[in-house]
Amino acid sequence: MALRVEHELHNRRRGRNTGVGLLLIGFLAIVFGLTITKVLQLGDARKFETFDHVARPQIIPQDEVETGGTN
Amino acid sequence: MSDMSLHETVAETEYEAQMGDYFALLKPRVMSLVVFTALVGLIVAPVGVHPFIGFVAILCIAVGAGASGALNMWWDADIDARMRRTAKRPIPDGRVKPGEALGIGMALSGFSIVLLALATNFVAAGLLAFTIFFYAVVYSMWLKRATPQNIVIGGAAGSFPPMIGWAVATGGVGIESILMFALIFMWTPPHFWALALFVKTDYGDAGVPMLTETHGRRSTRNHVLAYCLPLVAVAIGLGFTSIGGWVYLTVAVFFNAWFLKGCYDIWHRDEAQAEADKYKVEIQTFKVSLYYLFAHFGALLIEAALRSGGL
Numbered sequence: 001m002a003l004r005v006e007h008e009l010h011n012r013r014r015g016r017n018t019g020v021g022l023l024l025i026g027f028l029a030i031v032f033g034l035t036i037t038k039v040l041q042l043g044d045a046r047k048f049e050t051f052d053h054v055a056r057p058q059i060i061p062q063d064e065v066e067t068g069g070t071n
Numbered sequence: 072m073s074d075m076s077l078h079e080t081v082a083e084t085e086y087e088a089q090m091g092d093y094f095a096l097l098k099p100r101v102m103s104l105v106v107f108t109a110l111v112g113l114i115v116a117p118v119g120v121h122p123f124i125g126f127v128a129i130l131c132i133a134v135g136a137g138a139s140g141a142l143n144m145w146w147d148a149d150i151d152a153r154m155r156r157t158a159k160r161p162i163p164d165g166r167v168k169p170g171e172a173l174g175i176g177m178a179l180s181g182f183s184i185v186l187l188a189l190a191t192n193f194v195a196a197g198l199l200a201f202t203i204f205f206y207a208v209v210y211s212m213w214l215k216r217a218t219p220q221n222i223v224i225g226g227a228a229g230s231f232p233p234m235i236g237w238a239v240a241t242g243g244v245g246i247e248s249i250l251m252f253a254l255i256f257m258w259t260p261p262h263f264w265a266l267a268l269f270v271k272t273d274y275g276d277a278g279v280p281m282l283t284e285t286h287g288r289r290s291t292r293n294h295v296l297a298y299c300l301p302l303v304a305v306a307i308g309l310g311f312t313s314i315g316g317w318v319y320l321t322v323a324v325f326f327n328a329w330f331l332k333g334c335y336d337i338w339h340r341d342e343a344q345a346e347a348d349k350y351k352v353e354i355q356t357f358k359v360s361l362y363y364l365f366a367h368f369g370a371l372l373i374e375a376a377l378r379s380g381g382l
Contacts, residue, residue: 012087013087015089015090015091016087016088016089016090018090019090019093030127030130030186033123033127034123034124034127034189034190037121037123037124041121
């Protein structure tokens with residue numbers, strides 16, 4: 001007997017599976033959207049970049065580099 | 072196992088719930104009122120919220136309300152099965168298993184609370200958590216089957232959404248949000264008991280004490296007026312806070328006079344008079360109560376729009 005790839009179970013659960021898929025995509029969109037919104041609300045990206053208090057020369061403004069930094 | 076035997080095994084299994092059945096667990100009609108009042112609470116707040124964060128917050132509040140609905144259906148499945156109005160709900164109808172409803176209720180509760188905390192603040196998330204707890208545990212589990220004042224207490228759960236919306240924006244609680252809470256809280260009993268006077272319910276058969284049956288219809292009429300009086304005070308008082316104004320006060324005076332007249336008429340007459348005109352006053356007052364809440368929150372929205380327009 002030939003093995004059917006598409007089983008009746010697949011048809012029966014198609015609605016459920018599609019629904020779960022859409023919910024997961026929606027969740028992904030929410031997390032992504034929240035991340036973008038929250039980061040953009042910071043205004044100055046350095047607030048985010050320096051969250052771990054590690055010095056990163058590439059994010060120090062050019063004028064501070066020329067005058068020897070802020071400290 | 073061959074394809075045929077697998078097919079037969081699966082075919083013998085019972086009905087499998089679809090997405091629509093799970094969605095019905097969330098009480099979508101209740102959710103729509105929750106979304107509207109929460110949105111008003113969010114918009115009238117003096118602090119602006121980013122539109123996307125506002126959208127996520129309202130979504131969380133709606134999902135939280137739906138989760139408490141699923142938990143309520145899980146706990147009350149035995150009652151629902153005995154009442155005509157609720158017998159076709161997913162659990163008593165056999166479309167969703169009780170364990171599934173419990174799982175969905177718990178999962179969505181956790182999801183909505185955590186996401187609201189991450190997206191906005193802990194005050195809003197804490198209020199949402201308390202609302203779910205209040206509806207699922209305090210109302211459904213402790214009080215619904217114990218006291219005829221269940222509708223008063225249960226109404227508190229439905230009163231929190233504008234307060235949560237306000238907290239999303241401000242991060243706290245204010246006199247305005249407390250009065251919006253009080254408006255829905257005081258509105259629920261006369262709204263529901265006006266309905267209970269003209270609709271024959273089978274709550275009594277299901278073992279749920281209702282005021283019309285435990286204390287009689289005369290007492291219910293007294294209660295309708297007793298709750299309407301403080302409701303008027305709250306509704307008018309809200310107009311003198313920072314979110315009120317002339318538009319709101321005009322709407323509030325009109326609708327409170329209309330609703331108070333209906334509640335007074337309900338109180339003033341007896342069953343013989345009500346039966347003679349087929350509960351005309353009770354039906355009319357119930358209809359007014361539906362417009363009443365929508366008009367008040369709609370007027371608050373108009374006031375917010377006028378303020379943002381500099382008027």
